[in-house]
Amino acid sequence: MMLHPELLRAVRTAPGPLLRATALLTAVTAAHAGQAALLAVTLADIARHRTDRLPALLGAVAAVLFLRAFLTWRQRTAAADAGARIRTLLRDELLVRLGRLGPAHTTAARTGALRATVVDGVEGVNTYLSRYLPQLAVVCLVTPALLVWIATVHAWAAAVLAAAVVLALLAPRLWDRALAARGREHWDTYEGLAADYLEALQQMPALRAAGAVRRRRRALQERSRLLHRATVAKLRVSLVDTALTDLAIQAGTLAAVLLACASAAAGRATGAESYLLLMLASECFRPLRDLSREWHAGHVGVSAADGIAALRTARPAVADTGTLAPSWPSPPAVTFTGVRFAYPGSDRPALDGVGFQCPAGRTTALVGPSGAGKSTLLALLQRHHDPDAGAVLLDGVDIRELSLTALRRSIAVVSQDVYLFAASIADNLRLADPDATDRRLVAACRDAGIHDEIAALPDGYATVLGERGATLSGGQRQRLALARALLCDAPILVLDEATSAVDERREHQITEALRRAARGRTCLIVAHRLAAVRHADRIVVLDRGRVDDIGDHRTLVGAGGTYAALATADLSRGAAR
Numbered sequence: 224m225m226l227h228p229e230l231l232r233a234v235r236t237a238p239g240p241l242l243r244a245t246a247l248l249t250a251v252t253a254a255h256a257g258q259a260a261l262l263a264v265t266l267a268d269i270a271r272h273r274t275d276r277l278p279a280l281l282g283a284v285a286a287v288l289f290l291r292a293f294l295t296w297r298q299r300t301a302a303a304d305a306g307a308r309i310r311t312l313l314r315d316e317l318l319v320r321l322g323r324l325g326p327a328h329t330t331a332a333r334t335g336a337l338r339a340t341v342v343d344g345v346e347g348v349n350t351y352l353s354r355y356l357p358q359l360a361v362v363c364l365v366t367p368a369l370l371v372w373i374a375t376v377h378a379w380a381a382a383v384l385a386a387a388v389v390l391a392l393l394a395p396r397l398w399d400r401a402l403a404a405r406g407r408e409h410w411d412t413y414e415g416l417a418a419d420y421l422e423a424l425q426q427m428p429a430l431r432a433a434g435a436v437r438r439r440r441r442a443l444q445e446r447s448r449l450l451h452r453a454t455v456a457k458l459r460v461s462l463v464d465t466a467l468t469d470l471a472i473q474a475g476t477l478a479a480v481l482l483a484c485a486s487a488a489a490g491r492a493t494g495a496e497s498y499l500l501l502m503l504a505s506e507c508f509r510p511l512r513d514l515s516r517e518w519h520a521g522h523v524g525v526s527a528a529d530g531i532a533a534l535r536t537a538r539p540a541v542a543d544t545g546t547l548a549p550s551w552p553s554p555p556a557v558t559f560t561g562v563r564f565a566y567p568g569s570d571r572p573a574l575d576g577v578g579f580q581c582p583a584g585r586t587t588a589l590v591g592p593s594g595a596g597k598s599t600l601l602a603l604l605q606r607h608h609d610p611d612a613g614a615v616l617l618d619g620v621d622i623r624e625l626s627l628t629a630l631r632r633s634i635a636v637v638s639q640d641v642y643l644f645a646a647s648i649a650d651n652l653r654l655a656d657p658d659a660t661d662r663r664l665v666a667a668c669r670d671a672g673i674h675d676e677i678a679a680l681p682d683g684y685a686t687v688l689g690e691r692g693a694t695l696s697g698g699q700r701q702r703l704a705l706a707r708a709l710l711c712d713a714p715i716l717v718l719d720e721a722t723s724a725v726d727e728r729r730e731h732q733i734t735e736a737l738r739r740a741a742r743g744r745t746c747l748i749v750a751h752r753l754a755a756v757r758h759a760d761r762i763v764v765l766d767r768g769r770v771d772d773i774g775d776h777r778t779l780v781g782a783g784g785t786y787a788a789l790a791t792a793d794l795s796r797g798a799a800r
């Protein structure tokens with residue numbers, strides 16, 4: 224009978240359907256009791272060889288039977304209806320939360336574990352709400368009413384049954400703490416296994432390349448064994464729980480039967496009363512038996528509730544307190560001033576006193592050795608994190624003063640790992656703008672230098688991509704992502720390692736596409752290979768979290784600093800290819 228605040232909170236997702244499901248379940252249980260009472264009278268009549276009322280009584284029993292069948296059908300529909308709403312609204316709420324939490328959260332959490340919470344956890348909450356809670360309400364409403372009814376027939380029997388009901392309800396609660404601990408352990412193990420499997424499936428090529436499939440399989444088998452152990456441990460506790468309930472029910476029923484027999488033998492009760500007592504004693508426990516069954520089904524919801532609550536109440540890495548939503552008639556300049564930032568848990572700052580400007584409508588390239596802080600700068604611009612000191616400004620306005628929606632609408636991003644959905648090319652493009660016309664899709668793809676290749680596919684823009692866009696090459700995926708970014712029509716374009724997955728010829732194509740795309744936008748490019756950035760209007764060289772130098776390709780090569788060293792390394796890499 225565990226009531227978790229998170230689960231009670233979730234009742235508000237579908238109060239109407241839940242109330243309807245509960246009312247109908249009460250009616251079904253009442254119909255059971257009514258049928259039992261009618262049967263008691265019928266049996267008493269048969270025992271006394273009274274047949275005059277038999278047809279009417281049997282007719283009434285049949286009518287109640289049909290009514291109950293009808294009510295049961297309506298009840299299941301109402302519960303399914305409540306379930307559908309609970310699932311949809313709860314998952315939607317969690318997805319909105321995940322969206323707000325942003326990449327800072329999703330990179331820290333394991334995708335498989337999040338999936339388990341959002342899919343299986345919500346499923347458990349649904350069972351708890353749409354099946355366990357209505358049954359609990361029925362126990363609270365119908366069982367006392369039946370006990371009062373029994374008391375009018377046989378006060379002692381009612382007292383004994385009441386004691387048995389209380390025992391059946393309370394005795395298993397002694398095991399609640401143990402069950403909660405085992406339930407959590409089971410859920411954690413399940414989440415871990417789900418995350419491991421997802422990772423193994425997604426990383427199968429890497430595992431195969433490293434010859435690690437067999438080792439990974441063994442690790443997963445071990446995980447499965449742990450889950451099996453956790454399941455058995457939980458089952459053991461819940462079986463004790465069920466056994467206690469059953470024991471109380473059996474003892475109560477037996478005592479009531481003995482009392483009924485004793486009363487009948489002593490002539491203190493009529494035949495009809497004895498039959499009624501026997502029938503109602505059994506009905507009195509029906510809601511409890513059903514509750515015990517639903518409890519085991521709904522317990523997953525209780526185990527998952529903590530994870531759902533944690534996800535719902537997690538604080539985003541940045542606060543969305545800004546209110547400005549500028550419309551940018553012309554692309555804004557992006558300025559970093561005195562930016563210092565250390566990742567949570569890291570004592571060494573990733574950026575320390577970084578200041579430079581990306582001029583409006585121009586292309587600025589960020590270069591520097593691995594770990595210099597290039598991606599971190601882009602993450603700060605997108606407000607995945609806020610700087611510990613200093614600020615990022617758009618045309619002089621601190622980005623913290625903009626609402627997150629306005630900021631994100633101002634920036635289009637093509638990141639290192641392009642994500643394409645298992646949908647058509649057109650649908651993938653329209654993620655950026657659902658209302659974009661076919662003409663705009665083609666224009667964006669032309670600018671990104673991918674239109675001809677899409678047009679050459681048998682289904683053109685209607686071609687359905689495999690999962691994660693598997694049917695396209697790395698370079699095609701990157702140019703498709705670029706086209707998608709162009710469709711956003713944002714005044715700032717951010718390209719993080721946009722040419723990382725392609726060969727030299729493709730790199731040239733993409734660089735050309737970028738130059739076309741960058742026109743009329745303030746563009747920030749991070750690239751390892753300098754070919755992609757040598758034409759940039761301004762190149763900012765970062766080294767170990769600081770600005771090392773700023774200039775254009777020619778002046779920086781001439782200066783002979785970090786950039787010149789990178790250029791030499793780049794050249795020799797190019798020669799090696």
Ligand SMILES: Nc1ncnc2c1ncn2[C@@H]1O[C@H](COP(=O)(O)OP(=O)(O)OP(=O)(O)O)[C@@H](O)[C@H]1O
Pocket residue numbers: 566567569573591592593594595596597598599600
């Ligand atoms: N999520 C993170 N948590 C903790 N430290 C991080 C995280 N991401 C990056 N860092 C650290 O911050 C520093 C800057 O990393 P960043 O990814 O910005 O460098 P980069 O210049 O983009 O490197 P690369 O060219 O290899 O992508 C590095 O020391 C890195 O180890």
